[in-house]
Amino acid sequence: MNSSKPVIAAGSVAAAAAPRRRRALAPLEPVSARARWMLGLGFFVVFVVVWGFFTLGGFVSPTFLASPVTMVKEGISLFTEFNFSHDIGMTVWRVFGGFVLAAIIAVPLGIAMGTWKSVEAFFEPFVSFCRYLPASAFIPLLILWAGIGEAQKLLVIFIGSVFQITLMVAVTVGSARRDLVEAAYTLGAKSRGIVLRVLIPGAAPGIAETLRLVLGWAWTYVIVAELIGSSSGIGHMITDSQALLNTGQIIFGIIVIGVIGLISDFAFKAINRRLFAWSTI
Structure with a gap:
């Protein structure tokens, strides 16, 4: 009689584990932080293994794609011989620098556009038009206007970021809950207080x-800016x-660009969670 208890207990554990596995594959079902890290790391491991298989196995010429081992060796030489830091x-x-300049202008303008519809009607057509213009297309003009120094590169990032931030901020502010605004008016708030x-x-x-x-988009613009008329930088x-x-x-x-961007993204997320712990974003 006693010997059957471990068997029953093991069976109950297996039965409980099966629904958990099914729930893990259910749509929108959250995963634990540990599982998220393991899955994310697992993809990089698989990617490097596949990359190494094709390059080290001789399926791809080193002229077109270096192997992971060669890439690491070249990276070390960049730091030790060419001052890559x-x-x-x-x-x-x-x-x-370019991103902060864009944010300083775009955030207040976006708040104004989202708050007052007359401001939105005035600026929105121009901002929407400029949002579709590729920042790289301005490089020849910026070289004529600002030369090939730092100002030109900062302006490329500024142009690529400022219009995107403006419209996205305007949409965020304009989608505020109307009931909160009406409640504030009811309690005697003025327009400034709203x-x-x-x-x-x-x-x-x-x-x-x-x-x-x-x-994250700004990182793509800086490489484009550094590909032309630059004497330093990753590009x-x-x-x-x-x-x-x-x-x-x-x-x-x-x-290296991806790693730095990932670190900055994680830092931004951590700061946002700390500043807005009450938010679901």
Whole structure:
């Protein structure tokens, strides 16, 4: 009689585990933080294994795609022989410099457009038009206007970010809950109080999320800016490596951009969670 109890207990554990496995594959079912990290890391492991299989196995010529081992060796040489840390620092400075300039102008303008419909009617057609213009198309003009120095690169990132942030912030502010606005009016709030105490606090988590997303786009603009008329930066290194057919250095530069962008994204998320712990974003 006693010997049957462990068997029954094991059977009950297996039966309970089966629904949990089914729930893990259900649509919109959340996963634990540990499982999320393991799954995310697992993809990178699979990616590197497949990459190494085709390159180290001789299926792809090293001229067209370096192996993971070669890429690591070239990355080490970039730091030890070519002062790659300086290039990284210049690229990070350009991204955040142009992005901050865009945010300083775009966030207030977006709040104004979302708050007052007359302001939105005045600015929205022009902002929407400019949003579709590729920032890279302005590079020839910016070189004529600002030369090939830092101002030109900052302006490329500024142009690529400012219109996106403006419209996204305007939409976030304009979608405020009407019942909260009416309640504030009922309690005696004036227009200034509505903006400062209802609209902006309610839209703040969404604005922060907008800035996080557009910061990722800014990384694509800086590489385009550095490909032309630049003597430093990750994009400059990639251009030089392309001329030498050094795919190992090219891939390493691309990976460095992804790693820095991922770190900045995680940092932005952590700051947003700390500042807006009450929000679901």
